[in-house]
Amino acid sequence: MIHASTRAWKPKRKRLMLAAFVLVLLSPALRNVDSFPLSTQPLYANDRAATARLATVIGRDASGAPLRLSMRIAAATDDPLIAQSSVARSIRDGRATELCRHVAKRIPLRSPMVSIEVVREQVDVMAMARGAERFGTLKVVARCDVR
Amino acid sequence: MRRALRLCESGFPRLVVLFAAVYAAIRLSAFRGLADLRASSFEPVGILWFLGSPLPDAVWFGVLGLLFVSGLVVLTGRAARPAMVVFTPCVLVVTTYRSSWGQLLWFENLLVIHLIVLTVAAVTGPIDAIRPPPWAMQCCAVATVVLYVLAGLAKLRYGGLGWISGDVLANHIGYSSARLSVFGEQPPLLASFAVNHPGALTIASFATVTSELGAPLALLGRRLAIVWSSVMWATHVGIALTMAVVFPYPLVGLAFVPVVAVAGCMSLRRTGTK
Numbered sequence: 103m104i105h106a107s108t109r110a111w112k113p114k115r116k117r118l119m120l121a122a123f124v125l126v127l128l129s130p131a132l133r134n135v136d137s138f139p140l141s142t143q144p145l146y147a148n149d150r151a152a153t154a155r156l157a158t159v160i161g162r163d164a165s166g167a168p169l170r171l172s173m174r175i176a177a178a179t180d181d182p183l184i185a186q187s188s189v190a191r192s193i194r195d196g197r198a199t200e201l202c203r204h205v206a207k208r209i210p211l212r213s214p215m216v217s218i219e220v221v222r223e224q225v226d227v228m229a230m231a232r233g234a235e236r237f238g239t240l241k242v243v244a245r246c247d248v249r
Numbered sequence: 250m251r252r253a254l255r256l257c258e259s260g261f262p263r264l265v266v267l268f269a270a271v272y273a274a275i276r277l278s279a280f281r282g283l284a285d286l287r288a289s290s291f292e293p294v295g296i297l298w299f300l301g302s303p304l305p306d307a308v309w310f311g312v313l314g315l316l317f318v319s320g321l322v323v324l325t326g327r328a329a330r331p332a333m334v335v336f337t338p339c340v341l342v343v344t345t346y347r348s349s350w351g352q353l354l355w356f357e358n359l360l361v362i363h364l365i366v367l368t369v370a371a372v373t374g375p376i377d378a379i380r381p382p383p384w385a386m387q388c389c390a391v392a393t394v395v396l397y398v399l400a401g402l403a404k405l406r407y408g409g410l411g412w413i414s415g416d417v418l419a420n421h422i423g424y425s426s427a428r429l430s431v432f433g434e435q436p437p438l439l440a441s442f443a444v445n446h447p448g449a450l451t452i453a454s455f456a457t458v459t460s461e462l463g464a465p466l467a468l469l470g471r472r473l474a475i476v477w478s479s480v481m482w483a484t485h486v487g488i489a490l491t492m493a494v495v496f497p498y499p500l501v502g503l504a505f506v507p508v509v510a511v512a513g514c515m516s517l518r519r520t521g522t523k
Contacts, residue, residue, distance in 0.1 A: 127391075228419070
């Protein structure tokens with residue numbers, strides 16, 4: 103008798119546990135709160151325009167020509183997501199000058215760069231994907247000299 | 250095929266641990282680099298929500314070291330269960346800490362959830378055996394399916410019907426290229442090709458959203474599971490080639506092993522009753 107009731111109860115308990123597990127996984131979407139590892143999974147979900155204003159850091163050589171900086175030098179990372187958000191946050195928090203000086207210290211000695219600029223760059227994302235646009239419209243937020 | 254699947258299923262915990270350890274080793278410089286980030290950028294999430302400031306370097310490097318040591322112990326098979334109890338929290342802390350700098354990353358969610366399920370299964374199972382019981386594989390399969398459903402729902406919730414038309418996807422591909430280009434990197438390999446073929450992107454968008462929302466169908470039978478897993482794997486290959494964003498856990502196929510294994514069990518059971 104006891105054995106039979108246990109056998110009937112176990113699958114039911116397993117189903118309940120599985121339902122609870124599913125509910126936990128769905129909870130971020132139900133609360134609309136993204137976190138880690140429980141997430142709303144908003145990968146590429148948001149709408150994006152064909153133009154974008156990206157925060158980045160560039161260098162200038164002695165003639166004033168703009169030069170690109172690597173993620174490693176600009177934001178001490180190799181992940182473009184982190185690099186972008188890190189520079190954007192520095193600008194948003196009013197720490198662009200501090201970032202500029204940090205970046206200037208990371209410029210290799212033999213680099214032709216004489217100055218660094220933290221910028222907002224207006225780009226045509228489609229042109230960038232086609233490799234047709236090298237630099238967008240630059241709006242300088244902070245500028246500092248190298249060395 | 251069945252033998253390979255059974256081997257994969259019985260060795261699933263060790264395969265996941267091996268993957269997590271190798272992944273952490275490959276990403277070690279990125280993890281180590283977190284110690285160089287400015288404290289003002291720190292925005293803790295998840296289980297680290299209570300931290301008021303970044304972890305001291307000694308603690309951070311200690312957790313990283315412990316992750317590798319405990320991972321090696323699990324893989325040797327001796328004291329695998331206690332080692333897994335150390336390894337999984339280390340992976341959880343490391344990946345959560347990486348997402349605690351103002352940008353949530355979605356590359357490791359499923360891996361961590363699978364590891365947590367497998368660790369609970371190991372703790373509640375026989376001593377020093379980490380062969381997953383059926384319920385653990387079912388939970389892992391359900392986790393895979395639910396996370397893809399959530400991704401599909403999010404696309405409709407935040408991107409609307411524009412997502413299915415392909416316009417949103419085209420702009421995302423362009424945005425990913427631009428984000429790389431402003432840091433001096435080349436656009437992804439097939440980004441130019443993709444944005445020049447909007448018709449193909451419409452098909453890809455529709456296929457992505459429908460296969461994400463239809464993920465639960467994969468649990469109904471092995472063939473469906475294999476087809477669905479193949480479609481999602483191809484989606485990740487497409488993302489890597491057009492956006493240069495790599496989701497390693499699905500790309501190596503481990504994310505889909507529980508789905509195929511569980512659906513396989515269901516179809517085997519059906520055959521057995523004939």
